[in-house]
Amino acid sequence: MNFILHCVQADRAAPHFHFDEASSIEAVEKEMGSRFLDGESVFNVEVFDYYLPARPEHLDKAIDKLAVRSGDDSSFLDAYLIDGESRDGLISRLAPRWDGVFIHLVEKAPLELEVVVALVDAAITSAAQDTDYEASDQVAEFVSEHYAQMQAFVGETDAVKATDLIALLRRLGAQISDLSLLGETQCKAAVAAGLYPVTRMNLSVALGESTGLALDAMNAADDSVYRHVLANLDDYLDILQDDEVTVESPDAFVAVLGDVADAAEFAVRLVAVRAADSCEVADLTDLDDGAWGQVVSAGRFAPTVWNVSQFVSKFGVNEELIENLGTVNLTKAEEVEEEPRLGLAYALANSGALESTAAVRLLGQLDLADGLDPEHLSDVGLALLPTLLEKDLVPDAADTYALVSDRPFAFREEYFAASKQLASYVCELELSSDDLAQVMRSRRLTPTVKRAIADDVDFVTDRLSRQSVIAFCQWASKGNNVSVELLVKLAEAGAPAEHVLGLLEPHLPDIELGLLDQILLGLGDDYEPLTRTGHHRPRLKDRDGTEELLKALQSRNRVSSFGPAKLLGGIRVNMRH
Structure with a gap:
């Protein structure tokens, strides 16, 4: 026989050698035995067609050789995949042995698309779990695009095989774009593995139509879905409709935010701000402090003195806090010791970030029994002094005024106008002759203050100038009597006749x-x-x-x-x- 002479005995492959009939192949095997099946001559399309359907084990050594050599020389493999009748069978036997099978089928085999789909399906079905298959973006994209046409994904199977299938899919870098196209068992495995994009359709399939899209509802329904969504929060937030909330139950709010912070800290604010209106963090210390800023920025924290004092002790009076403090009232001051309340008070006063009326309003809500010590106020904090004085939050005394005595008169006039006790100590103040003139002209100072000044002749005498004399006389001429002693001093200082x-x-x-x-x-x-x-x-x-x-x-x-x-x-x- 020519085949034995030219191929078997020469140990040469002839992929397209034609046998007159199938019995000829049987005859070669009987005559040549392992020399035929273990040599190069076995690599013939008709030989593989003969053995693969009924006795594939006869080709084990040949297929082992294909697994080794096809990465460099795939000529016979490609020839058989083009012309062979049992190519699915070949791939099923080859896939467990060859880690390059997917790369070859998708990127190199000269085959029509539908053939590649069928062969990749066969390779996936018979793949070995302990084989580290070569993969690429092209392979991942191909499987992700065509899985719905493969029986491995849509046919009946058991849970173990479905789990192995999804594990292989992960190793290939592929993903199930639409869970609804999978078989029931494969779907459960894909959901458990989180091997699907977060879309409304997929979440509906994974959770069931009766489960909403709030994170706490997901957590209660299926932990694997919940964890998968946490790993893909950008996609999750994108699919929510305007009327859908991220968290429904106030009782679950802190736990969900903690999970979100662990998964993707950037998303804490986005999740917090879209939670149900009733959701807020009662105690910031229940969360990792890395999430505080975003919770505060979202305005989803209870504005208690405790929360604000804890936040300020960590981060100061920053932009996130300022955005909220301008519109909220501090609560539960009685639950916080005096020292941290004072610390918060000085931080708020000295920050300079809050509008003065807001800052003083908040300071008043701290319920400080003795108010603030102005000595602990910075230059920025001292700018609040008139308003603090008006609200009785600092001592109304000469020592307080001394801290701002070098400021422009316009500021000090605000102080004078706010003071309720100024008349009792105004003559203790370091006022210049120009100050005296402006004080006596000011419409904002009470008559009792000006009377107190007028009654202290020595105080006035030391500060008389042409301007202060005229200002004094103009004040007195409005029905305010002055003493003879003061008139003497005014006249001597050049008061107009x-x-x-x-x-x-x-x-x-x-x-x-x-x-x-x-x-x-x-x-x-x-x-x-x-x-x-x-x-x-x-x-x-x-x-x-x-x-x-x-x-x-x-x-x-x-x-x-x-x-x-x-x-x-x-x-x-x-x-x-």
């Missing part, structure tokens, strides 16, 4: 003549002649209060008479002599 004369009028009936003379001398040369008798005849401007002054001097035998000055105008005074 038109102001002094009006302020002097109530005192004329009983003022000591010596004090009156001091005032007149202070008014300057025009009024000095009135301090002595003689033949001189001074002329005065006809100002309000002038006649009353002259009448008083007349009653004291200093002035003889007075009347209009005919030529130059004013009042001519005749002194006694």
